[in-house]
Amino acid sequence: MERILVIGANGQIGSELVDALAAKHGAENVVAADISHASLYGAKIYEVVDVLNTDRLAEIHDKYEITQVYQLAALLSATGEKAPLKAWTLNMDGLLNILELARIRGEAGKPLKVFWPSSIAAFGPNTEAVNTPQYTVMDPNTIYGISKLAGERLCEYYFQKYNVDVRSIRYPGIISYKSPPGGGTTDYAIAIFHSALKGETYSCFLEAQQSLPMIYMPDAIRATISLMEAPIENIKIRSSYNVSGMSFNPQELTSEITKNLPNFQVHYAPDSRQAIAASWPQSLNDEAAYQDWGWKAEIDLNALVTDMLKNVRVTN
Ligand code: AKB
Numbered sequence: 001m002e003r004i005l006v007i008g009a010n011g012q013i014g015s016e017l018v019d020a021l022a023a024k025h026g027a028e029n030v031v032a033a034d035i036s037h038a039s040l041y042g043a044k045i046y047e048v049v050d051v052l053n054t055d056r057l058a059e060i061h062d063k064y065e066i067t068q069v070y071q072l073a074a075l076l077s078a079t080g081e082k083a084p085l086k087a088w089t090l091n092m093d094g095l096l097n098i099l100e101l102a103r104i105r106g107e108a109g110k111p112l113k114v115f116w117p118s119s120i121a122a123f124g125p126n127t128e129a130v131n132t133p134q135y136t137v138m139d140p141n142t143i144y145g146i147s148k149l150a151g152e153r154l155c156e157y158y159f160q161k162y163n164v165d166v167r168s169i170r171y172p173g174i175i176s177y178k179s180p181p182g183g184g185t186t187d188y189a190i191a192i193f194h195s196a197l198k199g200e201t202y203s204c205f206l207e208a209q210q211s212l213p214m215i216y217m218p219d220a221i222r223a224t225i226s227l228m229e230a231p232i233e234n235i236k237i238r239s240s241y242n243v244s245g246m247s248f249n250p251q252e253l254t255s256e257i258t259k260n261l262p263n264f265q266v267h268y269a270p271d272s273r274q275a276i277a278a279s280w281p282q283s284l285n286d287e288a289a290y291q292d293w294g295w296k297a298e299i300d301l302n303a304l305v306t307d308m309l310k311n312v313r314v315t316n
Contacts (some may be wrong), residue, residue, distance in 0.1 A: 003065050003068070004029060004070070005064065006031070006069075007034070007049060007098075008035045008070075009039065010032075011034070011073070012182050013117065013221075016221055017202055017221055018041065020218050024307045027045070028045070031046075032046045032047075033048070034048070040288055049209050051073045051094035051097060057103060069101075069113075071094060073090065074087075074091045075087040076182055077145065078185050078273050079274050080142060081142060087143045093146065095154060099158045099164060102162075106163060113166075115227070116151060116166060117168065118168050118169065118171070119171050120170055120171055121144050121148050122140055123137075123138055126210075127139070127283075130285050132281035134237070134286075134288045137190055137256045156239045159238040170242050173213065174217055176217035178235075181245070191214040192266070193309065195254040196257050197202065197312050197313050200211055201267055204266050205270060205274065206249075206271050207268060208249065210249050210250065212280060213244050213282070214247065215246070215299075220297060223289070226294065226295060245297045245299060247283040257309070259305075260306075
């Protein structure tokens with residue numbers, strides 16, 4: 001039986017992952033943890049945890065006899081640029097604290113399986129931008145991206161040196177409606193739905209033609225759980241797997257939305273986030289994830305837009 005801890009449970013991925021894991025393993029086996037005082041999404045078990053507090057991490061692991069941990073607490077790309085030192089400390093030390101805990105527990109005969117999210121931000125301006133390969137130039141130029149690339153190297157190091165079973169995905173921009181946008185460069189593709197449904201003109205901070213890899217949340221959750229459930233011998237990559245859902249630019253997303261809301265308009269006012277987006281891939285090659293653990297996206301742009309319009313309407 002698995003006992004699972006999700007750190008960053010009030011964030012974009014955590015808020016949906018906790019429910020998916022509870023449906024699979026039973027709500028009594030999933031501990032939602034975050035730095036704020038309460039669960040924002042009604043988790044059955046909730047603990048206040050700061051991932052930078054190693055004593056508290058050890059205490060929670062002992063209390064619930066945790067066997068799997070998802071370390072999702074992080075500052076994203078745009079927020080990270082406003083507070084680079086804070087982003088570096090949270091993103092790097094948060095991961096390192098979990099990897100160390102997994103090493104210590106593994107050596108004590110209590111293995112801890114770890115999931116940690118990397119990102120397309122780990123790539124950079126000299127990366128092949130179209131159909132970006134699994135292995136290629138990686139020269140990120142945001143603090144978030146640098147922390148993701150360093151984190152990938154740490155994951156592989158802890159696997160090779162200490163046999164820690166750590167698994168990771170390079171997420172594209174994740175589109176979802178449950179939690180509010182959280183300081184990412186890809187978040188325009190969430191905010192745009194809120195404006196569209198309020199009848200407002202959306203002011204887009206990226207250029208109309210700036211394509212980025214994206215994925216709809218149900219596909220992202222399915223990818224995450226499939227990777228964590230794959231047999232250990234199938235996991236050939238211990239840095240992080242490219243995983244792709246679809247690719248689109250703001251103009252293509254707008255055209256899809258206007259099929260449903262013909263009066264919707266977008267005005268383009270690119271800001272500093274445009275330079276971040278321009279340094280990232282436009283589409284990803286996720287062949288390795290398919291070969292190793294059978295990953296295949298199911299949700300395309302049309303299905304994403306239909307579902308977002310239905311659900312954002314309900315929560316607005
Ligand atoms: C961001 O935009 O910062 C994130 C990401 C692509 O990792 N959504």
